[in-house]
Amino acid sequence: MEFVLRLVEAQATYFQQGHEELNRLAQYRKELGAQLHDLVLNSAREKRDMEQRHVLLKQKELGGEEPEPSLKEGPSGLVMEGHLFKRASNAFKTWSRRWFTIQNNQLVYQKKYKDPVTVVVDDLRLCTVKLCPDSERRFCFEVVSTSKSCFLQADSERLLQLWINAVQSSIASAFSQAHLDNSSRGPGQVSGYLALGSAATLGSGGAARGREPGGVGQVAAQVQSVEGNAQCCDCREPAPEWASINLGVTLCIQCSGIHRSLGVHFSKVRSLTLDSWEPELVKLMCELGNVVINQIYEARVEAMAVKKPGPSCSRQEKEAWIHAKYVEKKFLTKLPEIRGRRGGRGPPRGHPPVPPKPSIRPQLGIVRSKSESPSDDLGSLHPGALLFQAAGHPPSLPTMADALAHGADVNWVNVGRGNATPLIRATAANSLLACEFLLQNGANVNQADSAGRGPLHHATILGHTGLACLFLKRGADLSARDTEGRDPLTIAMETANADIVTLLRLAKMREAEAAQGQAGKVNLDSGPHQILAPCLLVPLLSSCINAIVYSTNMFWAHKRAWPSEQRKGKARGCAYDAPTHQELAPSDPPYCPVMLFVVGQLSSLLSVLLRG
Structure with missing residues (x-):
């Protein structure tokens, strides 16, 4: 019995040690199985690709077509080239056949072989490609970059997919190369991207x-x-x-x-x-x-x-x-629970809201409500109402993000506040960050209130030059009129805001340039008569003439309204209060901002002439 027991124990020790050794090889067996699986998949994929390529080559030999170009990068950085139809960006939208090339991380084309190349996309990392199924032509795709988009048409569905794959592969290759370059530079160096x-x-x-x-x-x-x-x-x-x-x-x-x-x-x-x-x-x-x-x-x-x-x-x-x-x-968090939280941070640090400038016509301004106390209960507010409330003075970006996360409409209309939107309320609070946040989340820059005034109107009324510039960059309509028939430029002239008047005039001039097809391309080597095209010179001179006429009328109307005693006080640099016969603090006549605007416009005109 002792001998049998020792035999059984020896057998148990043997198998236990064998089990432990096999457990040590478990990870190796898994890695080996994964490698085998990848090899099988790659082999099947290569076999399928070779079969498809063999069939295509046979078809091309029978049809007399040239073989497809390869997507592998050549020694000179060439990825793919061939003929494509390009749609022009002018008003006629004509199509022309050009020779396109993907080379050195760029998409370029040329009309003839010896013609200079025209760069469509300077850096493929900053573009994307997408199909255009709704186009009036077949086999169309669009290359969209940060500055423009280019509509192209291939000759067949096969070439369409080939070009799209080539652009996508080039984008991925460019990102991979950039990542390797950054790794080789080290953490303390800065890349030289444009x-x-x-x-x-x-x-x-x-x-x-x-x-x-x-x-x-x-x-x-x-x-x-x-x-x-x-x-x-x-x-x-x-x-x-x-x-x-x-x-x-x-x-x-x-x-x-x-x-x-x-x-x-x-x-x-x-x-x-x-x-x-x-x-x-x-x-x-x-x-x-x-x-x-x-x-x-x-x-x-x-x-x-x-x-x-x-x-x-x-x-x-x-x-x-x-x-x-x-x-x-x-x-x-569910809606009833979320409202107890105050939204994290308060108003933007270091950027207190600027009080609105006094307007010559107070009825132009936004109808302001009674000041809300910070302790107002927000628990019962609808997400849209919460967004509207958080966009006011002082704005709270975390609360606005909270409201948008819970489904608030970024263009929510407050009927009780004259159909004002959160963007209009943020404009009244002079919060550049709140307006930027709303615009980034899809706010309509041209949505007007019940008085027909959009955010650009209100920024002009309140004298918020920075917000007016922001809205113009985001495509605000310069010709939009309120219920009284006034556009932003008219309001800026009435309030004598020289900065916003100049800004709106420049925007109108750029619209005129775009309509003429110039797009701001000025040849600085040409003379003044070539630089100042009629679309650029006429609006500038007309704005100066209008401002001079306006300032002259304001001067004579102001002068006729002074009594003789008031004119004497004005001669000494003091305003005069006729009913009380008291001299007040010196003040500037209302035409001074307009005269400053005229001087600024004439200075800009002179600088352009001298530059020519």
């Missing part, structure tokens, strides 16, 4: 502009310095280089691709290192941030015991999380 985007100056139309040295690093460092922005908002990957400008969060490159697939009505993705950033957009990103937005969109994550994905999670897990967070909004 940014293409919407310029901060009025009427630039999104033209390309170079970035100052260190500008890219400054924007990324400033945005990432906000609490919580040093890691991705959705997966917590460190050093995110992308952002959602309408949400106000930072993202890693993988999460940014998922956000981009949601559509711009959910998330507008922009690069912190490639795109241009306006100052107001940078301040908006710093005012919101990942912490504030996650308090809204992840309010019930802990209560629901949901696990947030990490940096090492798969794309499918991150995509499911982002879709549930922003599209389905599963983790939002």
Whole structure:
């Protein structure tokens, strides 16, 4: 029995040791199986591709066609070339056949072989390609960049797909190469990218502009310095280089691709290192941030015991999380509970609202309600009403983001306030960040109130020059008239606001240039008679003449209204109060701002002439 027992124990020890050894090889067996699976898939894929290519080559040999061009990059950076039809951008929308080439991360074309090339997209990283099924022609696609879009037509469905794949492959290759270049530079060096985007100056139309040295690093460092922005908002990957400008969060490159697939009505993705950033957009990103937005969109994550994905999670897990967070909004706090929270941060730091300038005609202004106390109960407010209330003085961007997350209409109309919208209320509060936030989330810049006045009208009435410039950049209608038949320029002339008058005049001049097809292209080597085309010279001179006539009429009307004693007091530099016979503090006549405007217009005209 002892011998049998020892034999059984020896057998048990043998098999136990064998089991432990096999367990040590489990990970190796899994890796080997995964490699085998990948090899089988790649082999099947290559076999299928070779069979398809063999069939296509046979068909081409029978049909006498040339073989398809390869998508592999050649020694000179050439990816693909061929004939395409291009739709012109003029009023006639004519189509012309051109030779297009994808080479060195650019899309270019030329009319003939020896003609100079015309660059369509200077940097393929800043463009996208999409089909145009609603076009009047077949096999059309569109290449959309930050500054313009180009409609193209291929000869067949096969070539259409081939060109789209070529553009997409070139974009992916350019991003991969840029990522490798950044890694080789090291953390302390700044890349030399050129940014293409919407310029901060009025009427630039999104033209390309170079970035100052260190500008890219400054924007990324400033945005990432906000609490919580040093890691991705959705997966917590460190050093995110992308952002959602309408949400106000930072993202890693993988999460940014998922956000981009949601559509711009959910998330507008922009690069912190490639795109241009306006100052107001940078301040908006710093005012919101990942912490504030996650308090809204992840309010019930802990209560629901949901696990947030990490940096090492798969794309499918991150995509499911982002879709549930922003599209389905599963983790939002219910409406009755959310209203007790005050929305995090208060008004923008360092930017107190500026009081409105006194108007010559008080009836032009917005009808203001009684001042709301900060302790007003917001618990019973509709999301649209909450958005309207938060856009007022002082504005609260976190509360506005909270209202939008709970389904508030960004163009919600307050019937009790003369059909005012949140954008009009933010304009009355002179909050540039609140207006920028609403515009980024789809606010209509031309929606008017019951008096027919849009945001540009109210900015002109209140003398908010910065907001007027912002609305003009966002496509505000210069010719819109209120119920009294006045457009923004007429209101600016009535209030004698020289800055806004000049701004509106310049905007009208740029519209005239665009209508003439010039698009601001001025040859500085030409003489003054060639620089100042009629569409540019006539509005400038007419504005000066109108201002001179207006100021002259104001002067004589003001002078005739003075009594003799008042004129004597005015000669001494003092205003005179006739009923009380008391001299008041010195004051300027009402025509001084208009005269300043005239001098400014004549100075700009003279500078253009001298430059020619």
